Amino acid sequence: MSGSDANHAAQHSHSHAFGGLNARSHEGLVVASRRNMLKAGLAGMAGLSFADVLRARAAETSPLRSKSNSAVILLWMTGGPSQIDTWDPKPNRPLENRGPFGVISTKLPGVQVCEHLPKQAAMLDKFTLIRSVDCKFSNHEPNSVMQTANLLAEPRVNPEAEKYPAIGSLVSKFHGPNHPAMPAYVAFQTSRSHIPHAGYLGSKYDPFLANAASRLPIYNNVGVDSGRISQPSTFRLPSGLSQERLLDRRSLLSDLDHLKRTLDRSPEIETMDRFGQQAVDLLLGDRVRNAFDLSREPQKMRDRYGKHLWHQQALLARRLVEAGAAFVTLDLSYHTASGTWDNHGDNIPPYGGISKGLKPLLPLFDHLITTLVGDLDERGMLDNVLVIAMGEFGRTPQMGTQGSTDGRNHWAVVMSMALAGGGMRHGQVIGASEADGGHIKDRPVTPGDLAATIYKHMGVPIDSQYVDGTGRPRYIVENGGMPIAELF
Numbered sequence: 001m002s003g004s005d006a007n008h009a010a011q012h013s014h015s016h017a018f019g020g021l022n023a024r025s026h027e028g029l030v031v032a033s034r035r036n037m038l039k040a041g042l043a044g045m046a047g048l049s050f051a052d053v054l055r056a057r058a059a060e061t062s063p064l065r066s067k068s069n070s071a072v073i074l075l076w077m078t079g080g081p082s083q084i085d086t087w088d089p090k091p092n093r094p095l096e097n098r099g100p101f102g103v104i105s106t107k108l109p110g111v112q113v114c115e116h117l118p119k120q121a122a123m124l125d126k127f128t129l130i131r132s133v134d135c136k137f138s139n140h141e142p143n144s145v146m147q148t149a150n151l152l153a154e155p156r157v158n159p160e161a162e163k164y165p166a167i168g169s170l171v172s173k174f175h176g177p178n179h180p181a182m183p184a185y186v187a188f189q190t191s192r193s194h195i196p197h198a199g200y201l202g203s204k205y206d207p208f209l210a211n212a213a214s215r216l217p218i219y220n221n222v223g224v225d226s227g228r229i230s231q232p233s234t235f236r237l238p239s240g241l242s243q244e245r246l247l248d249r250r251s252l253l254s255d256l257d258h259l260k261r262t263l264d265r266s267p268e269i270e271t272m273d274r275f276g277q278q279a280v281d282l283l284l285g286d287r288v289r290n291a292f293d294l295s296r297e298p299q300k301m302r303d304r305y306g307k308h309l310w311h312q313q314a315l316l317a318r319r320l321v322e323a324g325a326a327f328v329t330l331d332l333s334y335h336t337a338s339g340t341w342d343n344h345g346d347n348i349p350p351y352g353g354i355s356k357g358l359k360p361l362l363p364l365f366d367h368l369i370t371t372l373v374g375d376l377d378e379r380g381m382l383d384n385v386l387v388i389a390m391g392e393f394g395r396t397p398q399m400g401t402q403g404s405t406d407g408r409n410h411w412a413v414v415m416s417m418a419l420a421g422g423g424m425r426h427g428q429v430i431g432a433s434e435a436d437g438g439h440i441k442d443r444p445v446t447p448g449d450l451a452a453t454i455y456k457h458m459g460v461p462i463d464s465q466y467v468d469g470t471g472r473p474r475y476i477v478e479n480g481g482m483p484i485a486e487l488f
Contacts, residue, residue, distance in 0.1 A: 179324025345404020448481020
């Protein structure tokens with residue numbers, strides 16, 4: 001295990017979901033005119049600092065902004081799942097290469113997957129497997145390259161890496177939410193090092209952290225249910241401020257607004273009320289609160305997904321895109337360090353190896369992804385919602401690394417991933433690895449290709465640009481990435 005991996009147990013501090021909004025910061029407004037008095041009134045309303053974010057987003061909105069209901073759910077398998085022990089098995093190879101698992105036939109003739117993914121095997125006609133993902137330059141903790149599609153976004157070698165925006169942040173900027181009362185980019189984040197944020201785009205495009213808005217079972221870092229339930233804090237108002245009081249202030253602002261319209265009709269003042277109302281709607285409105293409230297889901301559907309933490313997050317992801325979120329990431333990890341899928345070996349805690357570490361995860365994941373895809377399909381949402389399952393890299397073709405008997409080390413040469421939905425052409429396998437699963441044999445798919453595919457699905461032109469910290473325009477897809485033609 002690397003020196004960095006030895007520090008996996010270190011805990012990370014997390015900011016509040018609205019921490020980047022600087023809700024408690026003084027804006028330095030001087031009440032020297034009617035206009036400044038009204039600005040001060042807005043700035044002083046507890047919880048309405050989010051209005052500044054809404055204004056900034058509107059000011060930067062691309063004229064090419066899509067109005068579709070397209071969305072993405074990213075199942076981020078934090079730590080790097082083994083391609084050979086999931087979607088690209090090598091059953092005829094020696095044990096030290098093929099691993100301990102058997103294989104199972106799928107709905108697609110001649111295609112096999114790991115025996116511990118029987119549900120996905122039975123509905124593989126709704127999926128595309130890509131067995132030739134080129135994950136060179138990718139690493140983890142932080143996990144950046146595959147989630148930004150930028151080969152420079154590798155913090156271990158590039159001090160500027162964390163400034164490259166997540167794909168979800170770029171979707172937030174160029175597409176926005178599918179409903180104005182919903183956040184565009186939402187993440188269930190186990191650790192800040194697992195999910196890239198907005199970087200150069202600014203904190204207004206950071207993910208809305210769903211953990212702080214949800215009632216979910218609390219698991220420890222090795223996946224044991226504590227029996228406790230988290231208490232959401234995102235929508236909790238500061239002490240001494242009730243919804244009624246805030247809404248009363250909103251009413252007062254409306255009265256002031258009526259007064260100012262007779263005094264000052266500048267465009268700046270005219271827009272203040274609209275963005276202030278959007279901020280109130282997001283913080284106090286029913287739509288976003290209801291989307292995070294699993295008690296509103298029929299018990300039969302809650303039972304169908306199951307009580308496991310990841311399964312409840314998947315159900316919430318469906319509710320979020322249904323309500324109007326555009327990009328939702330599930331950080332599928334118990335541990336805050338390199339990730340639960342980082343299966344170096346049974347003798348290397350805390351994640352174990354293939355037999356004791358990966359094996360218990362596969363039935364959970366199999367149920368999660370098939371239940372989610374099936375549910376979306378039954379609701380008529382699958383053509384609009386693209387589901388992607390992947391990690392940051394693959395794992396070594398040979399077992400027994402780092403003195404273990406059944407572990408696999410990091411392998412940033414080739415990995416596999418699965419996609420479903422998005423109105424794309426599925427029921428296929430794209431690309432292939434070599435006989436031992438260690439290198440790409442044909443049809444390499446790059447991080448840029450994946451990003452371009454997502455942007456095409458979301459209606460965002462792949463030649464869209466943003467500005468970096470030096471004022472230089474940068475394309476949202478670099479290194480020649482193109483949409484994966486086989487999917488369209």
